[in-house]
Amino acid sequence: MRHVTRSEKVSAAVFVFEGLFSDTRRGTRTTATVSERGFMLKLYHAEPGANSLKALLSFKEKGLEFESIYVDLHKFEQHEPWFVAINPEGQVPVLDHDGAIITHTTVIGEYLEDAFPDAPPLRPADPVGKARMRFWNKFTDEHVMNYVSMHGWHRMVGVIARSIESGDFEKLLERIPLHEQREKWRTARSGFSEADLANATRKIDVAVDKVEKQLAGTKWIAGNMYTLADINLYSMLGMAAARMFPEKAYEKRAPRFTNWVARMNERPGVKAALAMPNRTNPALRTFTGEAR
Amino acid sequence: MRHVTRSEKVSAAVFVFEGLFSDTRRGTRTTATVSERGFMLKLYHAEPGANSLKALLSFKEKGLEFESIYVDLHKFEQHEPWFVAINPEGQVPVLDHDGAIITHTTVIGEYLEDAFPDAPPLRPADPVGKARMRFWNKFTDEHVMNYVSMHGWHRMVGVIARSIESGDFEKLLERIPLHEQREKWRTARSGFSEADLANATRKIDVAVDKVEKQLAGTKWIAGNMYTLADINLYSMLGMAAARMFPEKAYEKRAPRFTNWVARMNERPGVKAALAMPNRTNPALRTFTGEAR
Numbered sequence: 001m002r003h004v005t006r007s008e009k010v011s012a013a014v015f016v017f018e019g020l021f022s023d024t025r026r027g028t029r030t031t032a033t034v035s036e037r038g039f040m041l042k043l044y045h046a047e048p049g050a051n052s053l054k055a056l057l058s059f060k061e062k063g064l065e066f067e068s069i070y071v072d073l074h075k076f077e078q079h080e081p082w083f084v085a086i087n088p089e090g091q092v093p094v095l096d097h098d099g100a101i102i103t104h105t106t107v108i109g110e111y112l113e114d115a116f117p118d119a120p121p122l123r124p125a126d127p128v129g130k131a132r133m134r135f136w137n138k139f140t141d142e143h144v145m146n147y148v149s150m151h152g153w154h155r156m157v158g159v160i161a162r163s164i165e166s167g168d169f170e171k172l173l174e175r176i177p178l179h180e181q182r183e184k185w186r187t188a189r190s191g192f193s194e195a196d197l198a199n200a201t202r203k204i205d206v207a208v209d210k211v212e213k214q215l216a217g218t219k220w221i222a223g224n225m226y227t228l229a230d231i232n233l234y235s236m237l238g239m240a241a242a243r244m245f246p247e248k249a250y251e252k253r254a255p256r257f258t259n260w261v262a263r264m265n266e267r268p269g270v271k272a273a274l275a276m277p278n279r280t281n282p283a284l285r286t287f288t289g290e291a292r
Numbered sequence: 293m294r295h296v297t298r299s300e301k302v303s304a305a306v307f308v309f310e311g312l313f314s315d316t317r318r319g320t321r322t323t324a325t326v327s328e329r330g331f332m333l334k335l336y337h338a339e340p341g342a343n344s345l346k347a348l349l350s351f352k353e354k355g356l357e358f359e360s361i362y363v364d365l366h367k368f369e370q371h372e373p374w375f376v377a378i379n380p381e382g383q384v385p386v387l388d389h390d391g392a393i394i395t396h397t398t399v400i401g402e403y404l405e406d407a408f409p410d411a412p413p414l415r416p417a418d419p420v421g422k423a424r425m426r427f428w429n430k431f432t433d434e435h436v437m438n439y440v441s442m443h444g445w446h447r448m449v450g451v452i453a454r455s456i457e458s459g460d461f462e463k464l465l466e467r468i469p470l471h472e473q474r475e476k477w478r479t480a481r482s483g484f485s486e487a488d489l490a491n492a493t494r495k496i497d498v499a500v501d502k503v504e505k506q507l508a509g510t511k512w513i514a515g516n517m518y519t520l521a522d523i524n525l526y527s528m529l530g531m532a533a534a535r536m537f538p539e540k541a542y543e544k545r546a547p548r549f550t551n552w553v554a555r556m557n558e559r560p561g562v563k564a565a566l567a568m569p570n571r572t573n574p575a576l577r578t579f580t581g582e583a584r
Contacts, residue, residue, distance in 0.1 A: 100420045107426045114419035127406035128392045134399045142434060179498070206471070 041066040045093040048276040054105040054235035055093040061269035062119040079175040090177040109228040133222040136229035147200035161189035215256035333358040337385040340568040346397040346527035347385040353561035354411040371467040382469040401520040425514040428521035439492035453481035507548035
């Protein structure tokens with residue numbers, strides 16, 4: 001367990017500026033260091049997969065330095081009182097910017113665009129472009145994330161949940177703030193129903209086909225600009241789909257989707273995020289598809 | 293059925309400017325007419341409830357004139373080929389701005405903020421304020437809307453669905469583009485399960501209590517500014533909760549929530565939106581709680 005005290009927060013100089021800010025509002029370029037501007041960015045996160053990867057990717061792609069605070073989900077640190085004091089929902093990742101706590105990765109992504117307008121943008125400048133990006137973010141948030149997650153939990157968290165002794169498991173559940181998360185843990189232990197898993201697989205197929213169709217017209221998910229929508233869909237689906245479901249042969253069914261994943265994999269920002277420490281037992285890395 | 297042709301679209305002058313734009317970027321006030329600016333806004337919508345109300349409210353609160361195109365859900369016009377050609381998902385509302393089609397009300401709300409920065413804002417100017425608003429929008433979109441909707445469908449659409457002859461009902465289903473909507477219609481006809489309805493009621497209670505807690509600290513949902521988050525939560529929950537669930541006595545359980553609903557009801561923009569035509573059989577106005 002890692003205690004984060006207020007004094008630690010204040011003493012840490014976390015934002016190190018490494019480039020030039022392009023201040024388009026005044027049409028000039030200015031340089032600044034963190035300490036001059038007083039920025040302080042902390043990210044509480046777990047392994048570089050799903051929501052933690054999504055938040056990490058924004059930082060890497062924008063070139064924003066931050067203090068990385070690893071929250072060990074294997075030790076259920078996200079339910080510890082010190083963490084729930086930061087995020088009452090007991091979930092990672094969490095952004096702490098100068099004491100302002102921002103949760104939910106889609107919100108964090110837009111926040112970094114708003115708060116650091118001079119860093120490389122991951123959101124279109126024009127209103128229609130922004131709307132396209134948000135349409136896809138909503139699609140991923142509401143129609144993709146939970147369904148890929150169910151397969152990940154079915155394969156990985158079920159093994160963990162069933163390895164916990166009965167009394168200990170009830171104690172674990174008691175500490176989980178969100179009803180939905182408690183139910184997810186309970187179901188992971190007892191097993192997801194075949195009907196729910198089949199529906200999740202159907203949703204994933206729909207998503208892959210929808211992306212395949214979109215990429216016939218645009219280079220990236222929400223248009224010809226690389227945006228938060230790519231980061232979202234890659235973190236939730238792209239990085240895992242082919243390895244989680246080899247029997248689907250997505251490379252044949254969805255060649256443009258497959259090519260998009262390959263282009264994502266080659267981005268330096270993506271490589272840097274995926275190179276963050278991963279303490280998951282390799283035999284249990286089912287969300288990323290490394291193990292089945 | 294109303295056919296909307298391209299020529300109709302182009303000939304209609306739909307944006308009539310009625311006030312003063314405050315152009316804060318230059319610190320001056322400028323006036324402009326639609327025709328000078330060439331704006332053209334059309335909103336395809338149904339009755340002023342739920343998602344249609346949410347979109348209408350942004351227009352009314354911002355004082356933006358638009359062409360209102362009523363889509364008659366009672367005649368299933370949202371599944372007609374002419375409408376599906378505009379929105380392949382076959383759902384209202386839809387915004388058409390100079391030919392750019394924007395769907396999903398949370399996206400439409402942000403779009404109007406981006407596209408009309410000089411109209412009265414419904415989104416905070418500072419990044420943290422924007423993040424608070426988006427947190428609540430996500431909460432309403434993902435944890436409120438579908439659960440209130442289930443009760444509305446259970447009470448209203450079930451009656452409609454069961455009144456359709458068997459063969460006609462199958463034909464209706466065939467025309468619905470979204471799998472989830474087809475399933476919703478099927479379930480509305482056969483009846484939602486007691487377990488699903490009870491879970492929906494629990495989610496609504498959680499939402500009311502969460503709002504009650506939030507309003508202890510701020511005047512509006514996402515802070516001390518009236519925002520899209522208020523519009524969203526009011527359209528999905530606030531306008532309907534007390535009338536849908538009188539047995540809950542929310543006025544006692546959640547006095548701040550009740551006061552917030554009352555303040556919303558008094559807003560001229562809200563009154564104007566609610567005064568839009570409502571062709572629903574009054575005996576079936578269960579979503580708004582007018583009938584049970």
